[in-house]
Amino acid sequence: MMTEDKEEITPVGKRQYKRGKERRQDILTAVVMLLSNPKPERFTTKEIAALCGVSEACLYRHFSSKAEVLMSLIGFCETSVMTMFSELDAVEGLTYTQRATAKVRALLEFAEKNPGLTRLMTGEALVFEEDRVQQYMTHVISKAETSVRQTLKLAVVNREIAADTNVARCAEVYVSFVTGRWLRFSQSGFTKRPTEGWSFAEALLSLTEL
Structure with missing residues:
Protein backbone atom coordinates (compact mmCIF):
# COMPACT_ATOMS: atom_id res chain seq x y z
CA MET A 1 0.00 0.00 0.00
CA SER A 64 2.44 -0.98 -23.94
CA SER A 65 -0.02 -3.88 -23.95
CA LYS A 66 -2.14 -6.19 -21.83
CA ALA A 67 0.72 -8.70 -22.08
CA GLU A 68 3.04 -6.24 -20.35
CA VAL A 69 0.52 -5.80 -17.53
CA LEU A 70 0.30 -9.55 -17.02
CA MET A 71 4.07 -9.97 -17.17
CA SER A 72 4.46 -7.32 -14.47
CA LEU A 73 2.12 -9.31 -12.24
CA ILE A 74 3.98 -12.54 -12.99
CA GLY A 75 7.19 -10.71 -12.11
CA PHE A 76 5.66 -9.86 -8.75
CA CYS A 77 4.82 -13.55 -8.24
CA GLU A 78 8.39 -14.52 -9.11
CA THR A 79 9.94 -12.00 -6.73
CA SER A 80 7.56 -12.94 -3.92
CA VAL A 81 8.14 -16.68 -4.27
CA MET A 82 11.92 -16.46 -4.48
CA THR A 83 12.01 -14.07 -1.51
CA MET A 84 9.92 -16.50 0.56
CA PHE A 85 12.24 -19.34 -0.42
CA SER A 86 15.35 -17.35 0.49
CA GLU A 87 13.87 -16.58 3.89
CA LEU A 88 13.09 -20.27 4.47
CA ASP A 89 16.62 -21.24 3.45
CA ALA A 90 17.92 -18.86 6.12
CA VAL A 91 15.78 -20.24 8.95
CA GLU A 92 17.87 -22.10 11.51
CA GLY A 93 16.85 -25.35 13.13
CA LEU A 94 15.06 -26.89 10.14
CA THR A 95 16.14 -30.04 8.37
CA TYR A 96 16.35 -29.88 4.60
CA THR A 97 13.31 -32.10 4.23
CA GLN A 98 11.42 -29.70 6.48
CA ARG A 99 12.58 -26.80 4.32
CA ALA A 100 11.31 -28.55 1.20
CA THR A 101 7.83 -29.08 2.63
CA ALA A 102 7.90 -25.54 4.07
CA LYS A 103 8.42 -24.26 0.52
CA VAL A 104 5.39 -26.23 -0.61
CA ARG A 105 3.38 -24.71 2.23
CA ALA A 106 4.63 -21.22 1.31
CA LEU A 107 3.42 -21.64 -2.28
CA LEU A 108 -0.01 -22.71 -1.05
CA GLU A 109 -0.25 -19.79 1.37
CA PHE A 110 0.80 -17.31 -1.29
CA ALA A 111 -2.06 -18.45 -3.51
CA GLU A 112 -4.51 -18.40 -0.62
CA LYS A 113 -3.65 -14.77 0.12
CA ASN A 114 -3.69 -13.77 -3.56
CA PRO A 115 -6.62 -15.46 -5.31
CA GLY A 116 -6.40 -13.23 -8.37
CA LEU A 117 -2.75 -14.10 -8.89
CA THR A 118 -3.61 -17.78 -8.52
CA ARG A 119 -5.39 -17.60 -11.87
CA LEU A 120 -2.16 -16.43 -13.43
CA MET A 121 -0.11 -19.14 -11.73
CA THR A 122 -2.44 -21.90 -12.91
CA GLY A 123 -2.32 -20.49 -16.43
CA GLU A 124 -6.12 -20.20 -16.61
CA ALA A 125 -5.97 -16.45 -17.22
CA LEU A 126 -3.25 -16.86 -19.84
CA VAL A 127 -4.88 -19.33 -22.23
CA PHE A 128 -5.54 -16.73 -24.93
CA GLU A 129 -2.56 -14.51 -24.16
CA GLU A 130 0.75 -14.18 -25.98
CA ASP A 131 3.18 -17.10 -25.84
CA ARG A 132 5.81 -15.01 -24.06
CA VAL A 133 3.43 -14.42 -21.16
CA GLN A 134 2.66 -18.12 -20.80
CA GLN A 135 6.35 -18.99 -21.10
CA TYR A 136 7.25 -16.52 -18.35
CA MET A 137 4.75 -18.10 -15.96
CA THR A 138 6.10 -21.56 -16.83
CA HIS A 139 9.60 -20.26 -16.12
CA VAL A 140 8.57 -19.06 -12.64
CA ILE A 141 7.04 -22.44 -11.76
CA SER A 142 10.19 -24.13 -13.04
CA LYS A 143 12.34 -21.91 -10.79
CA ALA A 144 10.23 -22.90 -7.79
CA GLU A 145 10.64 -26.58 -8.65
CA THR A 146 14.40 -26.14 -9.05
CA SER A 147 14.61 -24.59 -5.59
CA VAL A 148 12.72 -27.50 -4.05
CA ARG A 149 14.94 -29.97 -5.91
CA GLN A 150 18.10 -28.27 -4.66
CA THR A 151 16.80 -28.42 -1.10
CA LEU A 152 16.12 -32.15 -1.44
CA LYS A 153 19.60 -32.68 -2.86
CA LEU A 154 20.97 -31.16 0.33
CA ALA A 155 18.75 -33.54 2.29
CA VAL A 156 20.51 -36.41 0.50
CA VAL A 157 23.96 -34.93 1.16
CA ASN A 158 23.10 -34.60 4.84
CA ARG A 159 21.78 -38.18 4.94
CA GLU A 160 18.26 -37.14 5.86
CA ILE A 161 16.90 -39.28 3.02
CA ALA A 162 18.29 -42.23 1.08
CA ALA A 163 21.23 -41.61 -1.25
CA ASP A 164 19.37 -43.14 -4.19
CA THR A 165 16.32 -40.89 -3.77
CA ASN A 166 15.20 -39.46 -7.09
CA VAL A 167 15.11 -35.84 -5.94
CA ALA A 168 14.07 -34.56 -9.37
CA ARG A 169 10.99 -36.77 -9.33
CA CYS A 170 10.23 -35.84 -5.71
CA ALA A 171 10.41 -32.12 -6.53
CA GLU A 172 8.15 -32.73 -9.51
CA VAL A 173 5.58 -34.44 -7.28
CA TYR A 174 5.78 -31.62 -4.73
CA VAL A 175 5.15 -28.91 -7.32
CA SER A 176 2.46 -30.95 -9.08
CA PHE A 177 0.68 -31.14 -5.73
CA VAL A 178 0.96 -27.35 -5.40
CA THR A 179 -0.37 -26.59 -8.88
CA GLY A 180 -3.19 -29.07 -8.35
CA ARG A 181 -4.18 -27.31 -5.14
CA TRP A 182 -3.99 -23.94 -6.90
CA LEU A 183 -6.31 -25.18 -9.64
CA ARG A 184 -8.75 -26.64 -7.11
CA PHE A 185 -8.80 -23.29 -5.30
CA SER A 186 -9.49 -21.36 -8.50
CA GLN A 187 -12.10 -23.74 -9.92
CA SER A 188 -14.00 -23.77 -6.63
CA GLY A 189 -14.45 -20.01 -6.85
CA PHE A 190 -11.83 -19.65 -4.11
CA THR A 191 -13.85 -21.62 -1.55
CA LYS A 192 -11.51 -24.63 -1.20
CA ARG A 193 -8.37 -23.31 0.45
CA PRO A 194 -5.01 -24.60 -0.82
CA THR A 195 -3.79 -25.23 2.75
CA GLU A 196 -6.87 -27.23 3.72
CA GLY A 197 -5.90 -30.55 5.31
CA TRP A 198 -2.23 -29.58 5.36
CA SER A 199 -1.19 -32.05 8.10
CA PHE A 200 -2.39 -34.99 6.02
CA ALA A 201 -0.87 -33.56 2.84
CA GLU A 202 2.48 -33.02 4.56
CA ALA A 203 2.55 -36.63 5.75
CA LEU A 204 1.64 -37.84 2.27
CA LEU A 205 4.34 -35.77 0.61
CA SER A 206 6.96 -37.17 2.98
CA LEU A 207 6.37 -40.60 1.44
CA THR A 208 7.94 -39.39 -1.81
CA GLU A 209 11.27 -39.13 -0.01
CA LEU A 210 11.47 -42.83 0.80
Missing part, protein backbone atom coordinates in the same frame (compact mmCIF):
# COMPACT_ATOMS: atom_id res chain seq x y z
CA MET A 2 1.34 3.39 -0.94
CA THR A 3 1.83 5.81 1.95
CA GLU A 4 1.34 9.53 1.75
CA ASP A 5 4.63 11.37 1.22
CA LYS A 6 5.79 14.00 3.67
CA GLU A 7 5.62 17.53 2.34
CA GLU A 8 8.93 18.37 0.71
CA ILE A 9 10.39 20.25 -2.22
CA THR A 10 10.62 17.70 -5.01
CA PRO A 11 12.08 18.11 -8.50
CA VAL A 12 9.35 18.13 -11.16
CA GLY A 13 10.77 15.07 -12.91
CA LYS A 14 10.77 13.03 -9.72
CA ARG A 15 7.25 14.13 -8.83
CA GLN A 16 5.94 13.08 -12.24
CA TYR A 17 7.69 9.72 -11.96
CA LYS A 18 6.01 9.06 -8.60
CA ARG A 19 2.60 9.84 -10.04
CA GLY A 20 3.31 7.48 -12.91
CA LYS A 21 4.43 4.76 -10.51
CA GLU A 22 1.24 5.12 -8.50
CA ARG A 23 -0.85 4.93 -11.67
CA ARG A 24 0.93 1.74 -12.72
CA GLN A 25 0.12 0.29 -9.31
CA ASP A 26 -3.54 1.26 -9.74
CA ILE A 27 -3.64 -0.55 -13.08
CA LEU A 28 -2.04 -3.70 -11.68
CA THR A 29 -4.43 -3.66 -8.72
CA ALA A 30 -7.39 -3.35 -11.10
CA VAL A 31 -6.27 -6.41 -13.04
CA VAL A 32 -5.91 -8.44 -9.84
CA MET A 33 -9.45 -7.39 -8.89
CA LEU A 34 -10.75 -8.62 -12.25
CA LEU A 35 -8.90 -11.91 -11.82
CA SER A 36 -10.27 -12.29 -8.29
CA ASN A 37 -13.84 -12.58 -9.52
CA PRO A 38 -15.11 -16.07 -8.56
CA LYS A 39 -16.61 -16.30 -12.06
CA PRO A 40 -13.93 -14.65 -14.20
CA GLU A 41 -14.30 -13.59 -17.80
CA ARG A 42 -11.76 -12.42 -20.32
CA PHE A 43 -11.11 -8.69 -20.09
CA THR A 44 -9.59 -6.08 -22.34
CA THR A 45 -7.39 -3.04 -21.77
CA LYS A 46 -10.53 -0.95 -22.20
CA GLU A 47 -12.16 -2.68 -19.23
CA ILE A 48 -8.99 -2.33 -17.15
CA ALA A 49 -8.90 1.40 -17.91
CA ALA A 50 -12.58 1.79 -17.03
CA LEU A 51 -12.05 0.11 -13.65
CA CYS A 52 -9.16 2.50 -12.97
CA GLY A 53 -11.26 5.49 -14.03
CA VAL A 54 -8.83 6.48 -16.78
CA SER A 55 -8.83 6.45 -20.55
CA GLU A 56 -7.39 3.56 -22.53
CA ALA A 57 -4.80 6.00 -23.89
CA CYS A 58 -3.69 6.73 -20.32
CA LEU A 59 -3.24 3.02 -19.66
CA TYR A 60 -1.02 2.70 -22.73
CA ARG A 61 1.22 5.45 -21.41
CA HIS A 62 2.17 3.09 -18.58
CA PHE A 63 1.95 -0.32 -20.25
Whole structure:
Protein backbone atom coordinates (compact mmCIF):
# COMPACT_ATOMS: atom_id res chain seq x y z
CA MET A 1 0.00 0.00 0.00
CA MET A 2 1.34 3.39 -0.94
CA THR A 3 1.83 5.81 1.95
CA GLU A 4 1.34 9.53 1.75
CA ASP A 5 4.63 11.37 1.22
CA LYS A 6 5.79 14.00 3.67
CA GLU A 7 5.62 17.53 2.34
CA GLU A 8 8.93 18.37 0.71
CA ILE A 9 10.39 20.25 -2.22
CA THR A 10 10.62 17.70 -5.01
CA PRO A 11 12.08 18.11 -8.50
CA VAL A 12 9.35 18.13 -11.16
CA GLY A 13 10.77 15.07 -12.91
CA LYS A 14 10.77 13.03 -9.72
CA ARG A 15 7.25 14.13 -8.83
CA GLN A 16 5.94 13.08 -12.24
CA TYR A 17 7.69 9.72 -11.96
CA LYS A 18 6.01 9.06 -8.60
CA ARG A 19 2.60 9.84 -10.04
CA GLY A 20 3.31 7.48 -12.91
CA LYS A 21 4.43 4.76 -10.51
CA GLU A 22 1.24 5.12 -8.50
CA ARG A 23 -0.85 4.93 -11.67
CA ARG A 24 0.93 1.74 -12.72
CA GLN A 25 0.12 0.29 -9.31
CA ASP A 26 -3.54 1.26 -9.74
CA ILE A 27 -3.64 -0.55 -13.08
CA LEU A 28 -2.04 -3.70 -11.68
CA THR A 29 -4.43 -3.66 -8.72
CA ALA A 30 -7.39 -3.35 -11.10
CA VAL A 31 -6.27 -6.41 -13.04
CA VAL A 32 -5.91 -8.44 -9.84
CA MET A 33 -9.45 -7.39 -8.89
CA LEU A 34 -10.75 -8.62 -12.25
CA LEU A 35 -8.90 -11.91 -11.82
CA SER A 36 -10.27 -12.29 -8.29
CA ASN A 37 -13.84 -12.58 -9.52
CA PRO A 38 -15.11 -16.07 -8.56
CA LYS A 39 -16.61 -16.30 -12.06
CA PRO A 40 -13.93 -14.65 -14.20
CA GLU A 41 -14.30 -13.59 -17.80
CA ARG A 42 -11.76 -12.42 -20.32
CA PHE A 43 -11.11 -8.69 -20.09
CA THR A 44 -9.59 -6.08 -22.34
CA THR A 45 -7.39 -3.04 -21.77
CA LYS A 46 -10.53 -0.95 -22.20
CA GLU A 47 -12.16 -2.68 -19.23
CA ILE A 48 -8.99 -2.33 -17.15
CA ALA A 49 -8.90 1.40 -17.91
CA ALA A 50 -12.58 1.79 -17.03
CA LEU A 51 -12.05 0.11 -13.65
CA CYS A 52 -9.16 2.50 -12.97
CA GLY A 53 -11.26 5.49 -14.03
CA VAL A 54 -8.83 6.48 -16.78
CA SER A 55 -8.83 6.45 -20.55
CA GLU A 56 -7.39 3.56 -22.53
CA ALA A 57 -4.80 6.00 -23.89
CA CYS A 58 -3.69 6.73 -20.32
CA LEU A 59 -3.24 3.02 -19.66
CA TYR A 60 -1.02 2.70 -22.73
CA ARG A 61 1.22 5.45 -21.41
CA HIS A 62 2.17 3.09 -18.58
CA PHE A 63 1.95 -0.32 -20.25
CA SER A 64 2.44 -0.98 -23.94
CA SER A 65 -0.02 -3.88 -23.95
CA LYS A 66 -2.14 -6.19 -21.83
CA ALA A 67 0.72 -8.70 -22.08
CA GLU A 68 3.04 -6.24 -20.35
CA VAL A 69 0.52 -5.80 -17.53
CA LEU A 70 0.30 -9.55 -17.02
CA MET A 71 4.07 -9.97 -17.17
CA SER A 72 4.46 -7.32 -14.47
CA LEU A 73 2.12 -9.31 -12.24
CA ILE A 74 3.98 -12.54 -12.99
CA GLY A 75 7.19 -10.71 -12.11
CA PHE A 76 5.66 -9.86 -8.75
CA CYS A 77 4.82 -13.55 -8.24
CA GLU A 78 8.39 -14.52 -9.11
CA THR A 79 9.94 -12.00 -6.73
CA SER A 80 7.56 -12.94 -3.92
CA VAL A 81 8.14 -16.68 -4.27
CA MET A 82 11.92 -16.46 -4.48
CA THR A 83 12.01 -14.07 -1.51
CA MET A 84 9.92 -16.50 0.56
CA PHE A 85 12.24 -19.34 -0.42
CA SER A 86 15.35 -17.35 0.49
CA GLU A 87 13.87 -16.58 3.89
CA LEU A 88 13.09 -20.27 4.47
CA ASP A 89 16.62 -21.24 3.45
CA ALA A 90 17.92 -18.86 6.12
CA VAL A 91 15.78 -20.24 8.95
CA GLU A 92 17.87 -22.10 11.51
CA GLY A 93 16.85 -25.35 13.13
CA LEU A 94 15.06 -26.89 10.14
CA THR A 95 16.14 -30.04 8.37
CA TYR A 96 16.35 -29.88 4.60
CA THR A 97 13.31 -32.10 4.23
CA GLN A 98 11.42 -29.70 6.48
CA ARG A 99 12.58 -26.80 4.32
CA ALA A 100 11.31 -28.55 1.20
CA THR A 101 7.83 -29.08 2.63
CA ALA A 102 7.90 -25.54 4.07
CA LYS A 103 8.42 -24.26 0.52
CA VAL A 104 5.39 -26.23 -0.61
CA ARG A 105 3.38 -24.71 2.23
CA ALA A 106 4.63 -21.22 1.31
CA LEU A 107 3.42 -21.64 -2.28
CA LEU A 108 -0.01 -22.71 -1.05
CA GLU A 109 -0.25 -19.79 1.37
CA PHE A 110 0.80 -17.31 -1.29
CA ALA A 111 -2.06 -18.45 -3.51
CA GLU A 112 -4.51 -18.40 -0.62
CA LYS A 113 -3.65 -14.77 0.12
CA ASN A 114 -3.69 -13.77 -3.56
CA PRO A 115 -6.62 -15.46 -5.31
CA GLY A 116 -6.40 -13.23 -8.37
CA LEU A 117 -2.75 -14.10 -8.89
CA THR A 118 -3.61 -17.78 -8.52
CA ARG A 119 -5.39 -17.60 -11.87
CA LEU A 120 -2.16 -16.43 -13.43
CA MET A 121 -0.11 -19.14 -11.73
CA THR A 122 -2.44 -21.90 -12.91
CA GLY A 123 -2.32 -20.49 -16.43
CA GLU A 124 -6.12 -20.20 -16.61
CA ALA A 125 -5.97 -16.45 -17.22
CA LEU A 126 -3.25 -16.86 -19.84
CA VAL A 127 -4.88 -19.33 -22.23
CA PHE A 128 -5.54 -16.73 -24.93
CA GLU A 129 -2.56 -14.51 -24.16
CA GLU A 130 0.75 -14.18 -25.98
CA ASP A 131 3.18 -17.10 -25.84
CA ARG A 132 5.81 -15.01 -24.06
CA VAL A 133 3.43 -14.42 -21.16
CA GLN A 134 2.66 -18.12 -20.80
CA GLN A 135 6.35 -18.99 -21.10
CA TYR A 136 7.25 -16.52 -18.35
CA MET A 137 4.75 -18.10 -15.96
CA THR A 138 6.10 -21.56 -16.83
CA HIS A 139 9.60 -20.26 -16.12
CA VAL A 140 8.57 -19.06 -12.64
CA ILE A 141 7.04 -22.44 -11.76
CA SER A 142 10.19 -24.13 -13.04
CA LYS A 143 12.34 -21.91 -10.79
CA ALA A 144 10.23 -22.90 -7.79
CA GLU A 145 10.64 -26.58 -8.65
CA THR A 146 14.40 -26.14 -9.05
CA SER A 147 14.61 -24.59 -5.59
CA VAL A 148 12.72 -27.50 -4.05
CA ARG A 149 14.94 -29.97 -5.91
CA GLN A 150 18.10 -28.27 -4.66
CA THR A 151 16.80 -28.42 -1.10
CA LEU A 152 16.12 -32.15 -1.44
CA LYS A 153 19.60 -32.68 -2.86
CA LEU A 154 20.97 -31.16 0.33
CA ALA A 155 18.75 -33.54 2.29
CA VAL A 156 20.51 -36.41 0.50
CA VAL A 157 23.96 -34.93 1.16
CA ASN A 158 23.10 -34.60 4.84
CA ARG A 159 21.78 -38.18 4.94
CA GLU A 160 18.26 -37.14 5.86
CA ILE A 161 16.90 -39.28 3.02
CA ALA A 162 18.29 -42.23 1.08
CA ALA A 163 21.23 -41.61 -1.25
CA ASP A 164 19.37 -43.14 -4.19
CA THR A 165 16.32 -40.89 -3.77
CA ASN A 166 15.20 -39.46 -7.09
CA VAL A 167 15.11 -35.84 -5.94
CA ALA A 168 14.07 -34.56 -9.37
CA ARG A 169 10.99 -36.77 -9.33
CA CYS A 170 10.23 -35.84 -5.71
CA ALA A 171 10.41 -32.12 -6.53
CA GLU A 172 8.15 -32.73 -9.51
CA VAL A 173 5.58 -34.44 -7.28
CA TYR A 174 5.78 -31.62 -4.73
CA VAL A 175 5.15 -28.91 -7.32
CA SER A 176 2.46 -30.95 -9.08
CA PHE A 177 0.68 -31.14 -5.73
CA VAL A 178 0.96 -27.35 -5.40
CA THR A 179 -0.37 -26.59 -8.88
CA GLY A 180 -3.19 -29.07 -8.35
CA ARG A 181 -4.18 -27.31 -5.14
CA TRP A 182 -3.99 -23.94 -6.90
CA LEU A 183 -6.31 -25.18 -9.64
CA ARG A 184 -8.75 -26.64 -7.11
CA PHE A 185 -8.80 -23.29 -5.30
CA SER A 186 -9.49 -21.36 -8.50
CA GLN A 187 -12.10 -23.74 -9.92
CA SER A 188 -14.00 -23.77 -6.63
CA GLY A 189 -14.45 -20.01 -6.85
CA PHE A 190 -11.83 -19.65 -4.11
CA THR A 191 -13.85 -21.62 -1.55
CA LYS A 192 -11.51 -24.63 -1.20
CA ARG A 193 -8.37 -23.31 0.45
CA PRO A 194 -5.01 -24.60 -0.82
CA THR A 195 -3.79 -25.23 2.75
CA GLU A 196 -6.87 -27.23 3.72
CA GLY A 197 -5.90 -30.55 5.31
CA TRP A 198 -2.23 -29.58 5.36
CA SER A 199 -1.19 -32.05 8.10
CA PHE A 200 -2.39 -34.99 6.02
CA ALA A 201 -0.87 -33.56 2.84
CA GLU A 202 2.48 -33.02 4.56
CA ALA A 203 2.55 -36.63 5.75
CA LEU A 204 1.64 -37.84 2.27
CA LEU A 205 4.34 -35.77 0.61
CA SER A 206 6.96 -37.17 2.98
CA LEU A 207 6.37 -40.60 1.44
CA THR A 208 7.94 -39.39 -1.81
CA GLU A 209 11.27 -39.13 -0.01
CA LEU A 210 11.47 -42.83 0.80
